Amino acid sequence: MKTPVFAFGTRSAQRTFAVVLLALAISVIGGGVAAAIVGGFRINLTPSEPLGLWRIAALDRPAARGDLVFICPPQTVAMVQARERGYLRSGTCPGGVAPLIKTVVAVAGQHVEIGAGVMIDGRPIASSDLIAQDGKGRPMKPFPGGIVPDESVFLHSPLRGSYDSRYFGPLPASGILGLAQPVLTYAP
Template sequence: MTEARKTVTPVWCGRRRALVLLWAVVATMLAGIIGLGASGFRINLTPSEALGVWRILPLNRKVEIDDLVFVCVPVTDAMRAALKRGYLRRGLCAGGFAPLIKTVVARSGQHIEIEDLVRIDGRVLLHSRLQPRDARGRQLMPFAGGTIPPGTVYLHSDFPASFDSRYFGPVPANNILGLAKKVWIYAP
C-alpha cells in the first residue's frame, strides 16, 4: 500500500503571507491618499464645515466676500500655541499646520468691531458670538478688531466653537490655497 504524502505549510509561512498582504494593502492605501492629496482632495474632520471629502479648486480671480476657501494660517507663536491646544491640526502648510476651511467675510479696508458679537462695518455678523472659554475651560482671547490691513482677509465659520478670525485676526490673502468644494459629505 502506498501512502500519499501531504504537503504541510509551516504556520510561520502563512503568517508571513498575511503580513506581506497587509503591508501591500496599507502601501496601496497610503499611495492613494497621497495621490488624492496631490490632486487637491482633503478630508475634513472638524465641525467648522461639513465632515467629509473636499477639494481645493484654483482661485483664478480676486478673493470675494462669501468665498469658502482653504487657507493656511500664518506661522506665529499664537498659531503654535493654538496647535498645542488642539485648535489646529497638523498638516502640510508652513509651520506644520493643516489648512482651514473658512468663509471670507471681510477684506482689506473694512472695519471689524468685536464685543460679544462681531460687527463688520457696523453690521452684525451672524453666528459670531464669541466664546469666552474653550471646551476645556481655557480662556480664549479675541482679536482686538480694527481696520483690516491691505492684503488680508477676515475669516469666519458659523460653527459656534470655530477657531477663526474672531480669535486670530485677519490672515494674508496670499495664504489662500483655493476655493473649497464639497465632494462627499457625511450627513447624519
C-alpha cells in the first residue's frame, strides 16, 4: 500500500494552503492575546511605568494612597482630546483606550494644590513638576486643584511630562480595574 503524498503543485493549492496556515497562526496568536487579557495580563508600552508584562490583581478594598493601579479613564472632553493628541494608547477601556497605570496620591476629601508642582494636603509630591507644553509644542493646561470628590482618586506618575491627574484631575474610582503588578518588566 502506498503512503499518500500531498503535493501542492498548483498555484491555487499553494495559495489555499498559505491562507489556511495564516488563519491558523492568527487564531493561535489571537487566542493567546485574548486569554492574556481575560486572565488580567497587560503589556505596558508607555514610559509612565516600566515596559513589559503586568498583571491586574484584584482590589477588594477602596483604593488607598500609594496603590499602583490600572484604571480606565472616563470618556470626558479631556480624555477625548488626550486620545486625539496621542497621549492615550488604543485598548479595551470605553472609548477604545488602554487602561492607565498610575499611583494613587490622593483620595476623596484630600486637598490638591497645583503650582509648579503638586501638593496634597500641604505636602509636596515628589517628581510632580508641570510642563507648559507637550513634545509637539501644544499647551498643557493644568488641573486647577481643589478637593478630591467622593469616590474619586487623584493619580500620578513620576515621569516628567506624564499625562496624569496634574492635567486631567481626579478620576472616578469606579474605573479602577485592580492593582498593577509587574510580572516581567524592563526599566531602562
